[in-house]
Amino acid sequence: MNKRSARLTRALAATAILAVGVALSGCSSSGAGAASDRPAGVIHVAIYGDTANKVEQQIADTFNKTSKIKVVLDKIPGANYQQKLQTIISTKSAPDVFFNWGGGSIAQFVNAGLLLPLDGFIAQDPKLKSSFLPSVFNSASMGGHDYGIPMRGTQPVMLFSNKQVLAKYNITPPTTWDELLADVTTLKAAGITPIALGGADQWPTLMWYEYVYDRVAGPQLFDKALAGDKSQWTSDASMTALKDIKQLIDAGAFGTNFDSVKFTDGGSPKLLRTGKAAFELMGSWNYSTQQAADPAFAAKDLGYSAFPSIAGGAGNQTDLAGNTNNFYSVIKATRYPNTVRDFLKLMYSDEFVKAQLAIGNLPTTTNTVNFLSTAASPDYATFQYNLVKDANSFQLSWDQAYPQTASTAMHTAVEGYFAGRLDAAGFAAAMQALPIK
């Protein structure tokens, strides 16, 4: 008996060692392998799986009508997009082209040498760069090279409001911080939550930091901090910004239970829609969210305006924050770079722009302006387009500008300062501790 079991143990151990060895060598074959290893006759495009990908499908179908090499869309369930992408991107199952958010979402792929700089494509077709608004295009540029072509639309963050509530209390959308504070006082006295906040999602809270820091210190503070100058977080400007945020929280602007409210499950948009809250700082997608839930409200009573200015601050009032755009990036190992280039050209085509506008997205191409009147909501599209076009700077959301590895700690710090668990020094220290590479 014992002999047999010893033999078996040895056999099992041998199998295990063999398999692990093979698996490890599988990992270490870095890069996606040679182009000839990749599937023939197709390019795979990994795309965020959600309701909006019907446009991507339409564009792929258009492309496939005339191309011998076909585009295959691989739709990855949205919530798990990054997990799946990270698992496959350095293997031979990697897509040729993949959807991303620019900035930190592709930085580590660039560092690992997996991505194709698009400079060659742009040299062959300059319109691949000149057709897009520069403030947007540059979020996917790193170390002097361009790694992404914008697709889908831009998503600036704006101050949304419920017009009926504002009218009832004689309030106009605030243009200065002091006006905002005054509005908060009025609304709070009336028993209304002044500002809806989906604090349980954490990223909506971050939007307040992005704007207040910009208005107080200008975009430079964050840019320098991201470039490695950690002293920015303890600078006077940083402390002023934190004090302003604190002032707003202490004034009761967000009510008492924002820690348990989410945007993603419809909690905070509903507060705004039902008039239990007057304002919400949110990305431009809030319009479609409200429209799906109550078309009449979105059309009639949903107000939107730029973030107010802060007196004495260094930031420009036209500065924006948010998701500059979604991008397509290309894997270095792709077998058919020319096909990929031709596919990417469709991202500034009239067909693409019209199809995106029709589902409520706002592309950032130079020809967008020709089709604004065909948008799902022309007024809203025009307002947003001008906001982005005139922006002095367009700050990519902090959690997307920093590497992925920083996001959990950043969200914890952002939420901790709002909840009062961290003081200003604690917040600054937490931001300084974030990895920047």
Place this chain on the structure above:
Amino acid sequence: MKARPNYAAGVGAVIWLAIIAIPLYVMLQATFETQAGYGKTGALGIPNTFTFENYVNAFSVGFGHYFVNTVIVTVSVVAIVVVLVPPLSYAVVRNQNRATSLVFRLFLLGLAIPAQAVIVPIFYLISLAGLYDNLIGVILPTAAFALPICTLILSGSMRDITPELYEAMAVDGASPARAFFRLAIPLSKGGLSTIIVFSALQAWNGFLFPLILTQSDSNRVITLGLFNFQTQYGVNIPGLLAAVVMSMVPVLLVYLFARRSLVQGLMGVGGK
């Protein structure tokens, strides 16, 4: 069992029923609302719209070949479990030497491996085997991760067959194989149907393995189809829940059908 009904327990059970049923009611009710209707009333409101639109949508996005793929995965996983677990449990229960008790501990360890922790190595294994984006590549690890709990349950069931029965068969000259097919299997039917139901549930609701190990639309399973109801920043709640309810119905039918055996099988887990 008991001579008189236990009223206190009955009242407690009814309270528990309410705790279970209210969320389920909320779910069902939401599936018959339009998204706009749901947006107005919310989770607990009284429905002000009634529509089958969500079910029609769910059918159009998730129930063509997704359904067929899910059935293939589920049936194969159950088949593997049914072939592998009974001989293993038989050995664990009847051959109590060191090697088998080591195996039993190995499976206890297996109970404690979170699939998320090993998904990346599994991806490399499956890729090496050339099974990436192939339903077989989903079936194998799903079945492997169903083994520990199934082994625990079936061993419990087989343990309750009295040793005297085996000895009687052995005296008649029966081989272990004969004892297995004539005695162990027939007397642990309850446990067998339990592991069938559990492995089927795991395969049917499996998300992680199909997510990481498949890619093309032709190999998609129902759970991956649910993302059609979300956007980057929100969810179409009625649509998603309708799809969930639809994907649940086949399992519910199997469950109701197998419930009696399930309870019998679990009796084995507890020693009797």
Place this chain on the structure above:
Amino acid sequence: MTTLAQGKRTSRRPGGPSVGRPGFAWAVPATVFFGLFAIVPLVFVAILSFTSWNGLGTPQFNGVDNWVALAKDPVMIQSLGITVVLVVLGIVTQTPLSILLGVWAAGHQKNRAVLSAICFVPLLLSSAAISVLWRALIDPNFGIPGELPWLFGNGNLLGSQAGAIGVLTFVGGWQFIPFHTLIYQGAARAIPPVLYQAAQIDGAGTVRSFFNVTIPQLRNSMITSLVLMLVGGLTAFDTVLILTAGGPGTASTNTAYYMYQKAFLGFDFGTASAIALVLAVVATTISLVVVRATGYDKMRSTQEGL
């Protein structure tokens, strides 16, 4: 082959304890299969725990760096405490309820079948469904807390550690009590009626026969259920991910969720592997201790004691 040979050999000792026992070969197919898809990856995870790897390129060996960092990581240390609290709360709330419900459901009352069928539906729901459902239900303004302000105040359940842990415990119970009820229902049905009759003759009421007859007879089921709760509780992170995302701050980050965070939000597979290994070893050790201490691994039926 081995099987047959062994079968013959043992049968030469008639009346011996191993009459007609199956050989180890019977266990081999399942063990090899399981080893390949679960144990081999686990060995790989063990190796990864000594490397630094973000999923791209080659893992770099970094010795015990991950382990040293973890031992000093305040969030990791805190998460162990939170894990213990969640597991203990899970066991003390779920066990009595499951026993009571299981015993009740094993009876012969009218409508019992329908009621118990409904009670078991949560077993069938995937985590996607449970997430959407419960997120809507615990919204402070439009969910249950909004309807019952006298009970929930401003409904800020996820704003405090106690609230977050309470929510996790409650939803965990909702999700898992049906399963454990099933275990107890089966076992309770198998209790020989003669034991209750004997207790009645001795003058025991419902309560006394529950404690003197039912509970001792459920001993093995309790051990099974306990092992499953322990192991399940130690390694579960779905509910945390879905409901609290470990918050507020890190106040409800249990160790399993911390592993998930490290692996799939931070892509630090080295550290995540070390955490996974800690969890697997701790969970297995505890379940082995339980199994040994109770003599459960002796594989003897409760019936034998009768």
